[in-house]
Amino acid sequence: MKKVLFTLLIFSFYLKSYSQCNPDPSIQQVGFFPADTLLDCVERGLYYNEVILFKNFDIISGSLIGLPGDVTIISVAIDSIRNLPDGITTICNTPGCFYNTGENGCVRVQGTTNAAPGVYYLGIYATLIVDFGLGPIQIQADSQFLSDYGLGYSLTVINAGDPCVNTDAPFLLYVNARSERSFCVGDTVPLYTSVSGGMPPYSYSWSPAVNLTNSNAPDPMLLPTNPGWYRVTVTDNFNFSVIDSVEISYIATPFLIVTPDTAICPGGTIQLVAEGGQSYSWTPSTGLSATDIPNPMVSLTSSETYTVEATLENCVNTETVHIEIDTLDPVANFNDPIINVLSVLFTNSSSHADNFLWDFGDGNSSTQSNPSHQYTQFGVYDITLIASNVCGLSDTITKTLNLTVGIEDLMSGKMKVEVYPNPGTGIYQIALAEALSKTDLNYAVFSIQGDLITSGLIEGNDSAFQLDISQEAKGIYFLKMTGKDFSVIKKIVSQ
Numbered sequence: 001m002k003k004v005l006f007t008l009l010i011f012s013f014y015l016k017s018y019s020q021c022n023p024d025p026s027i028q029q030v031g032f033f034p035a036d037t038l039l040d041c042v043e044r045g046l047y048y049n050e051v052i053l054f055k056n057f058d059i060i061s062g063s064l065i066g067l068p069g070d071v072t073i074i075s076v077a078i079d080s081i082r083n084l085p086d087g088i089t090t091i092c093n094t095p096g097c098f099y100n101t102g103e104n105g106c107v108r109v110q111g112t113t114n115a116a117p118g119v120y121y122l123g124i125y126a127t128l129i130v131d132f133g134l135g136p137i138q139i140q141a142d143s144q145f146l147s148d149y150g151l152g153y154s155l156t157v158i159n160a161g162d163p164c165v166n167t168d169a170p171f172l173l174y175v176n177a178r179s180e181r182s183f184c185v186g187d188t189v190p191l192y193t194s195v196s197g198g199m200p201p202y203s204y205s206w207s208p209a210v211n212l213t214n215s216n217a218p219d220p221m222l223l224p225t226n227p228g229w230y231r232v233t234v235t236d237n238f239n240f241s242v243i244d245s246v247e248i249s250y251i252a253t254p255f256l257i258v259t260p261d262t263a264i265c266p267g268g269t270i271q272l273v274a275e276g277g278q279s280y281s282w283t284p285s286t287g288l289s290a291t292d293i294p295n296p297m298v299s300l301t302s303s304e305t306y307t308v309e310a311t312l313e314n315c316v317n318t319e320t321v322h323i324e325i326d327t328l329d330p331v332a333n334f335n336d337p338i339i340n341v342l343s344v345l346f347t348n349s350s351s352h353a354d355n356f357l358w359d360f361g362d363g364n365s366s367t368q369s370n371p372s373h374q375y376t377q378f379g380v381y382d383i384t385l386i387a388s389n390v391c392g393l394s395d396t397i398t399k400t401l402n403l404t405v406g407i408e409d410l411m412s413g414k415m416k417v418e419v420y421p422n423p424g425t426g427i428y429q430i431a432l433a434e435a436l437s438k439t440d441l442n443y444a445v446f447s448i449q450g451d452l453i454t455s456g457l458i459e460g461n462d463s464a465f466q467l468d469i470s471q472e473a474k475g476i477y478f479l480k481m482t483g484k485d486f487s488v489i490k491k492i493v494s495q
Contacts, residue, residue: 020091020093020108021051021091021093021106021107021108022093022106023053023093023104023105023106024053024104024106025104026176027053027054027055027104028055028176028244029055029242029243029244033052033053033054034052036153036154036155036166037166038166038240039052039155039156039166040164040166041156041157041158041164041166042085042088042113042155042156042157042158043157043158043159043160043161043162044113044114044115044117044157044158044159044160045112045114045160046112046160047110047111047112048088048109048110048111048112048113049108049109049110050108050109050110051106051107051108051109052106052107052109053104053105053106054104054105054106055102055103055104055105056073056076056099056100056101056102056103056104056105057073057101057102058072058073058101058102059071059072059073060073062132067130067132068132069132069133070132071130071131071132072101072130072131072132073101073128073129073130074100074101074129074130074131074136075098075099075100075101075128075129076098076099076126076127076128076129077096077097077098077099077126077127078092078097078124078125078126079125079126079127080123080125081122081123081124081125082122082123082124082125083120083121083122083123084120084122084155085113085115085120085155085157086113086114086115087111087112087113087114087115088109088110088111088113088155089109089110089111090107090108090109090110091107091108091110092105092107093105093106093107109155113157115157116157117157117158117159117162118156118157119154119155119156119157120154120155120156120157121153121154122153122154122155123142124141124153125140125141125142126140126141127139127140127141128140128141176193176194176195176244182249182250182251182313182314183248183249183250183251184250184251184252184253184314184315184316185224185225185250185251185252185253185315186224186225186253187224187225187250188221188222188223188224189221189222189224189248190219190221190222191206191212191219191220191221191222191230191232191246191248192218192219193218193219193232193234193244195218195234200236200237201236201237202218202234202235202236202237203216203234203235204216204217204218204232204233204234205232205233205235206220206230206231206232207230207231207233208228208230211223211226212230222248225250226248227248227249227250228247228248229245229246229247229248230245230246230247230248231243231244231245232244232245232246251312251313251314251315252312252315253312253315253316253317254276254277254278254310254311254312254315254316254317255276255317256274256275256276256277256308256310256317256318256319257274257275257276257319258272258273258274258275258308258319258320258321259271259272259273259274259321260321261321261322261323261324262321262322262323262324263323263324263325263326263354263390264300264323264324264325264326264390265325265326265390265391265392266301266325266326266327266391267299267300267301268299268300268325268390268391269297269298269299270297270298270323271295271296271297271298272288272295272296272297272298272306272308272321273294273295274294274295274308274310274319275294276310276312276317277294277310277311277312277317278310278311278312278313279292279310279311280292280293280294280308280309280310280311281308281309281311282296282306282307282308282309283306283307283309284304284306286300286304287299287300287304288306298323300323300325301325302325303322303323303324303325304322304323305320305321305322305323306320306321306322306323307319307320308320308321326352326389326390326391328351328352329352329393329395330350330351330352330353330387330388330389330393330394330395331350331351331352331353331387331395332350332353332385332386332387332394332395332396332397333348333349333350333351333385333387333397334346334347334348334349334350334383334385334397334399335347335349337383337401339401339403342374342375342376342377342378342403343372343373343374343375344360344372344373344374344375344401344403345370345372346358346370346371346372346373346383346385347370348369348370348385348387350385350387350395352389353387353388353389353394353395354388354389354390355367355387355388355389355390355449355450356368356369356385356386356387356388357385357386357388357446357450357478358371358383358384358385359382359383359384359385359480359487359489360373360375360381360383360487361381361382361383361384361401361487362375362376362379362381362487363482363487367450375403378403379403380400380401380402380403381400381401381403381487382398382399382400382401382487382488383398383399383400383401384396384397384398384487384488384489385397385398386478386489386491388448388476392448392475392476394448394476394491396478396489396491398488398489416432416433417430417431417432417433417481417488417490418430418431419431419467419479419490419492422490422491422492422493423493423494423495424492424493424494424495425470425494425495426468426469426470426471426472426494427466427467427468427469427470428466428467428468428469428492429464429465429466429467430443430464430465430466430467430479431464432458432464439460439483439484440457440458440459440460440483441457441458441481441482441483442455442456442457442458442481442482442483443455443456443457443458443467443479443480443481443482444479444480445467445469445477445478445479445480445492446477446478446480447475447477448475448476448477448478453469453472453477454469458481467479467492469492469494470494472494473494474494474495475493475494476491476492476493476494477491477492477493477494478490478491478492479491479492
């Protein structure tokens with residue numbers, strides 16, 4: 001922190017009128033160049049002309065000026081500089097030697113002196129405007145205050161022709177550590193060091209070194225994923241060192257959510273959906289309404305697998321979705337039921353089907369895939385399962401469930417229902433077996449989706465009746481007829 005505050009003070013000895021030097025905006029590190037121990041000596045009787053560059057700081061430790069915590073520097077104005085060798089003056093690059101926080105600046109030191117040889121420690125007096133959280137306040141800093149913290153600057157005067165006791169630094173050593181862009185989680189990050197000035201060859205030392213491929217290389221690789229600050233110290237052949245740092249942060253890879261794998265009918269249309277990115281790219285383009293939007297429509301006649309690439313800033317993630325064309329007819333089937341007295345569990349073994357309609361033969365039904373049903377009395381029941389798919393295709397199977405114990409099936413062969421013509425145009429004749437024609441029957445017609453189309457009552461002594469659904473759309477329907485201890489489902493095709 002002393003070196004940081006010293007940065008402020010170094011340009012304080014450059015008082016007086018407006019600029020006769022140009023700041024170097026490429027200097028990123030807080031500090032001044034060169035240090036007074038590397039500055040050329042002032043030779044008596046010879047014109048002296050040197051430029052000192054610096055970058056101002058923005059925060060100092062409050063303990064340096066008797067305040068708690070960190071203190072924000074708002075501005076610095078140099079009031080006066082004392083103990084300059086006679087004939088030597090300073091010129092700042094700003095009016096009144098006024099500098100804002102973090103500003104790059106320079107001063108020119110010039111003139112001719114006949115002062116006695118020796119080291120001239122400069123007395124610097126400055127006005128600081130600071131803020132430690134309670135609003136701006138003004139602090140007066142005198143040379144004694146600054147010197148107590150070892151913060152001073154000096155000029156060395158020698159006789160003309162004598163060797164300079166300072167180390168001769170022929171030009172400024174400048175270092176810039178950097179990375180070229182932002183990175184994604186999981187990336188290996190290249191670090192770079194730019195060096196100019198000083199005296200080659202240079203040596204490099206990066207820290208912390210544990211995550212780097214070579215901490216003594218100018219351009220090491222940072223292993224994934226290790227965010228934080230990385231500092232490089234560059235030392236030239238004069239053993240002069242400069243330090244710079246670079247912060248590495250990562251952007252999270254987009255969390256991509258896409259449409260699950262889906263089956264559609266031949267020639268069908270579906271919308272694909274992707275979420276989590278800023279931009280999207282779908283491949284292949286087959287059947288897609290667009291390839292650069294998150295939710296394209298797709299229409300296919302054959303199955304296809306799509307890959308979507310989502311980008312968030314410069315981070316990329318990919319997912320796939322498979323669209324299957326369903327060309328197989330459903331096959332309805334179920335295993336032998338598991339019977340526990342009057343409680344029965346049905347296990348579906350249908351294939352190529354998505355929707356199911358069960359009729360339990362006692363007037364009750366279910367759309368579950370594997371339903372269980374509680375009967376209220378023993379008897380013989382016809383169990384019907386209708387299996388259908390999203391393309392409107394269906395298959396029906398009926399099996400007999402015997403819940404009787406030692407009772408002969410007296411109704412066998414007598415509970416017959418015929419529908420004709422089937423397929424038809426919407427008007428059908430329903431013929432009933434003799435045993436059914438002597439009892440009241442309820443009937444209902446359902447669509448393949450299970451919606452009720454029509455229903456009614458067939459009174460006893462009717463052996464036939466006419467069913468008219470000609471006003472409905474062409475397709476597959478189901479006729480359900482129920483009576484006392486009787487239930488049957490018939491598939492009807494209207495074309």
